[in-house]
Amino acid sequence: MTAHIVFSIDLNRCINCKTCEMACNDHYGLMGIHRRNVFTYESESDEKQRLHVSMSCNHCLNPVCVYICPENNFQKRGDGIVIHEPSRCKGCKLCINACPFHAPKFNPKTNRVDKCNFCVERIDQGLRPICVENCTTGALSIMMLDTNEIESNSLKSAELPIAGYTKPSINILKKQQGYTFFREG
Amino acid sequence: MKISRRDFIKAGAVGTASMGLSGSLFSSNKWFQPVSAKGKSQEKIAFTYHTTNCGGRCAFKCTVRDGKLSMIQPNTWTDKRFSTVCLKGLSEIERIYSPDRLQTPLKRVGERGEGKFVPISWNEALTTIADKLKELKRKYGGKSILFSCSSGIEYTYPFLPSLLGAQFAIESGIDIGLANGLEECIGSKAYGYVQNETSDWVNSSTIILLGCNILETTLTDSKFFFKAKDAGAKIITIDPNCSTTASKSDQWIRIKPGTDGALLLGMISVILDNQWYQHDYLVKNTSSPFLIRADNQKLLKQNDTHEGSTTNPYLVWDENSNSLKPFNAPGVKAKLEGEFTVDGVKVKTVFTALKENQKQYTLKWAAEKSEIGEDIIFELTRDYATRGPAVLGWGFGGGDKWANADITGHSGGILGALTGNIGRVGGGVGVALYHGTSWSAQLSSWELPSQFKATPLEMTTPDMREKPNSVKAVINLGNTLQQHFANLHKTEKWIKQLDFIVTIDPFHNPSVDYSDIVLPACTAFESEYDIVNMQINRSHVLLSQKVIEPLHESKSDFRIEKELAAKLGLDQYLPKTPEEYQKARLNSPDPRLKGINLNTLKENNCIMRLQVPDEPYRGYMDQIYPTPSTKLELYHEKLAEDHQALPTFEEPGEASPNNPLFKKYPLQFSSAHTKYRVHSQFTNAKWINQYQPEPRLEMNPLDASSRGLQNGDLVEVFNDRGTFKARCLLTEAYRPGQIRLHEGWWSKHMAAGNLQNVTNDVLNPRQYKLRYGPVIPYNDTLVEVKKV
Known part of the structure; x- marks a missing residue:
């Protein structure tokens, strides 16, 4: 049994404020691309409700980028984080086409691929990733998740059309409807 | 269910569209270099905070590289719950270098x-x-x-x-519509903010947000919203539209715009009819037992020729002696209800008068006015009155900017009094935004001759x-x-x-x-001086330092x-320098400022918590109010000639179907806040414009189809005052009959005109008597829309 570090996204809390997207750009001085994006879906069950989900690299259990890169620039660490080392990147874009989540993106400024590295340098210092640090509503967090749970993670039940074959290592807290309990006095 | 890659891309269209736009965004900004890019550059850290009036008051830790602001991160507050920065704060890294x-x-x-x-x-x-x-x-x-x-x-x-x-x-005539009514009850002058800090919501059982989109307008308080929800509070948002806050609440109730007062009056009736009011609280802490003279509608006082106060006390009917007694005489047991004859003059208690006045506002009436089902209003009232501590929180952009707002505020004050929710842990009535209530301290001032x-x-x-x-x-x-x-x-x-x-x-x-x-x-980031400014906010003292030198020729x-x-x-x-000025302000005998000076502030990231208890601030826990009687005053005798001594419903000034203008201009126009901007600020911020590049007129597809409009059509919004043009955005979340454009867009961003060309500026004459004067009824506006 192994535990991996994963992003956890609470659909009850994300309000699509885009702070996570730009906090990353701010921290890494990125121009023109976002490592993290907030996607909006119309909910099937209620047309007035929209679901917002903040997604970057999902640091998959079965990361196709690792297998497909001819330069071996991707590595999956013991804690589950998939790191991309751009210094040897030749810009062949195989990973961009392979990833079902558009996590690797082509940085026109460097002519190399760029991807979320889970702020490993912060993780190694005991800090949270900068997007999590900046999330104003607490929708975005990180957690340790057993790899068996990642395997059986049912993302479809959250009404999100997320491809499962790479086994994305994320945890989605589903939107709850009308859940309340009362306290006395 | 198998979902193909293509499906994912399709579903993600909203996100990818904005990515495409941002692709060309930063290419011209040569100053914007990766933070870890250079080896030998000069780097320093400076602390400041966001001064704009979104109320977020985010504190920034700024990294400055070679004289240029290159990174903004949240500064660490003593109370870490406030350590946050939203997109507006982050966008300053681009906006301060804006070509505008x-x-x-x-x-x-x-x-x-x-x-x-x-x-x-x-x-x-x-x-x-x-x-x-x-x-x-x-x-x-x-x-x-x-x-x-x-x-x-x-x-x-x-x-x-x-x-x-x-x-x-x-802000003459702005953000004071509801406060006018509420604070006449409480006696304060604080823009009608709730009595308890938002962090007290974890102690509430029911939180009613009436036209209060806190998750957008006070983004940084969202953690208190969710904490309260996690702790079991039922959060009910009442809004014409499925706002961001409504979509995250336990219940969303759709109300007809301009009828907030009718809903609250209906709730008062339900509480009275079901005897859900707190009898002892009303007798002890409110003007309910005071006596109204039938001949002149004034309150009975010891000396009727003078204004009432604690020394010229209002009279009540004492149950023990069966006689008139000053309300504040020792041992008095005031009767809450009843009619009496005093020296030939008929008098009745304020509570009795309220009951009589409320007879016209039945549940059925309120349901018809507000277009909310009777059963829903009944359940809402039961949740508010019988489940324990409850918050009635409203905003500045909903019911506030209507000609009848003071009546809504007055009704809210009465609801809080009936249920004992003012001066109670987990209670509160008023504006729930901007973290307007917290611990504070008295700064000194710089005296001029x-x-x-x-x-x-x-x-x-x-x-x-x-x-x-x-x-x-x-x-x-x-x-x-x-x-x-x-x-x-x-x-x-x-x-x-x-x-x-x-x-x-x-x-x-x-x-x-x-x-x-x-x-x-200069922007708040620039100055000629090392110390720029200082303020007390959210129970902390914040100091702002110079981050960069003034840009261009600014001062x-x-x-x-x-x-x-x-x-x-x-x-x-x-004062010679801002430092001298701030030193003088901090030179105060207030014990809550003990140990806080410029030196200690600099040693503590420029943020220090006041010397105050480690608890949410709660006002009026002693039940002593700054009114003449020191009680919550439910009867406003100065408004007797306007028939508003007790709240009496009034149709909106303009945006009402009873208005003959309604035939010509059948749509109500609302100009609301968005999470992306603060009034007209950030309209020119590129980091924000990538997500909201242009003003869009939001409307329900029903209103669009009856006018032959398609999503994205350029439309003209007009009334007798003027006109403006924008593209429309059709959304089911929007209530039929109401259209909206986010406020503050600069004229140059509009397809034509300015949204203020159409807004209503007719002031309500009655409100000149109230403490803040008349409210500008921006939202009380009728318009029509046509395709260009």
């Missing part, structure tokens, strides 16, 4: 409003202003000069209005456009000419006949174009005021 920055002082060469300027020197600009102000003061007195200040300005030129004897206005006094504001500023007054020159700090007045065409007429207009702001906002002289101010507000004072020969009375 005013770079040099400007002199107008075209017509007012035309926007033609030539650059001039600081010396010429300041000399022109000083000479003009001196001349006006000599000819007409200091009262001929009006300082009109945007609410987002932190340094509000605290000395010049006094030195000149000028008038000073900030006594001969220097500002002239009290002659009248509410919207009236200056029409009624005779002394104002001949306006010093506009920020963007008040667009934002602080409805019906822009009327404002423009006034502007044209003024002698002299100056605008001071960092950006070329729409007010700039009307000005004769324009001065480029800090402190320096501009100082230099202008020097031209007037009066600068010897001002």
Whole structure:
């Protein structure tokens, strides 16, 4: 049994404020691309409700980028984080086409691929990733998740059309409807 | 279910569209280098905070590399729950370098409003202003000069209005509609904020948010919203639209715009009918047992020729002695209900009068008015009155900006009193936004010699456009000419006949174009001085440091005021530096400021918590109110002749089906806040415009189809006051009959016109008697829409 570090996204809390997207750009001085994006879906069950989900690299259990890169620039660490080392990147874009989540993106400024590295340098210092640090509503967090749970993670039940074959290592807290309990006095 | 890659891309269209846009966004910004890019650059950390009036008050830890701001991160507060920065704060890294920055002082060469300027020197600009102000003061007195200040300005030129004897206005007629009614009950003057801090919501059982979109307008308080929800509070949002807050609440109730007062009156009736009110609380802490004279509708006092107070007490009917007694006499047991005859005059208790007045406001009536089901109002009232501590929180942009807002506020105060939710842990009635309630402390002030006094504001500023007054020159700090007045065409007429207009702001906002002289101010990140400013907010003292040197030829507000004072020969009375000024303010005997000075602040990331208990702030826990009687006053005798001594429903001033204008203009126009901007600020921020690049008129598909409109069509919004054009956005989340454009868009971003061209500026005469004067009913506006 192994535990991996994963992003956890609470659909009850994300309000699509885009702070996570730009906090990353701010921290890494990125121009023109976002490592993290907030996607909006119309909910099937209620047309007035929209679901917002903040997604970057999902640091998959079965990361196709690792297998497909001819330069071996991707590595999956013991804690589950998939790191991309751009210094040897030749810009062949195989990973961009392979990833079902558009996590690797082509940085026109460097002519190399760029991807979320889970702020490993912060993780190694005991800090949270900068997007999590900046999330104003607490929708975005990180957690340790057993790899068996990642395997059986049912993302479809959250009404999100997320491809499962790479086994994305994320945890989605589903939107709850009308859940309340009362306290006395 | 198998989902293909193609499906994912399709579903993600909303996100990818904005990515495409941002692709070309930063290519021209050469200054923006990766933080870890260079080896030998000079790097420093400076602390400041967001001064804009979103109320977030995010504190920034700024990384400055080679004199350029290169990273903004949340600064660490003593109370870490406040350590946060939203997109607006992050966007400053681009906005302060915006091409919209005013770079040099400007002199107008075209017509007012035309926007033609030539650059001039600081010396010429300041000399022109000083000479003009001196001349006006000599000819007409200091009262001929009006300082009109945007609410987002932190340094509000605290000395010049006094030195000149000028008038000073900030937010005349704005954000005070509901406060007018509520604070007449409470006796305070605090913009109608809730009594308890938002962090107290974890102790609430029911939280009703009435036209209060806290998750967008006070984004940084969202953690308290979710904490309360996690702790089991039932959060009910009442809004015409499925707002962001509504979508995250336990219940969303759709209300007809302008009928908030009717809903609250209906709730009062349900509480009275079901005897859900707190009898003992009403007798002890409110004016409910006071007696109203049938002959003149005044309250019975010991001496009826004088105003009531604790020394000229109101009289109540004492149950023990079966006689009249002062309400504050020892051992009195006041009767809550009843009618009595005193010296031949019939009197009845306020509570009895309330019950009688409420007879017209049945549940059925409220349901018809507000278009909410009777069973839903009944359940809502039961949740509010019987489940324990409850919050009734509203905002500034919903029911506030309507001509009947004071009645809604008054009804809210009565609801809080009936249920004992004022001065209670987990309770509160009022504005729940902007974290407006927290621990505070009394700062000292910088005293000017006594001969220097500002002239009290002659009248509410919207009236200056029409009624005779002394104002001949306006010093506009920020963007008040667009934002602080409805019906822009009327404002423009006034502007044209003024002698002299100056605008001071960092950006070329729409007010700039009307000005004769324009001065480029620094943003909050820039200054000539190491210490820039200081404020108390959210139970902490925050100090702002210089982050970067002034950009272009801009000067800090402190320096501009100082230099202008020097031209007037009066600068010897001002502090020499902001540091000296802030030292003087901190030199206060208030024990809550003990140990807090500039040195200790600098040692603590420029943030220190006041010496206050480690608990949420809760007001009036002692049940002593700053009213004449020290009780919650539910009966407002000064409004008896307006039939509003007790709340009496009134249709909206304009946006009502009873208005004959409704046939011609059947849509109600609302100008609301968005999470992406603060009023008209950030309209020019590229980091934000990538997500909201242009103004969109939101409307329900039903209203669109009846007018033959498709999503994205360019439409014209018009009424008798004026017109503007924008593209429409159809959304089911929007209520049929109401249309909306987010407020604050600058004219240059609109397809044509300005949204203030159509907004309603008719003030309610009754409200001149109230503590804040009449509210500008921006949302009480009828329009029609057609395809261009």
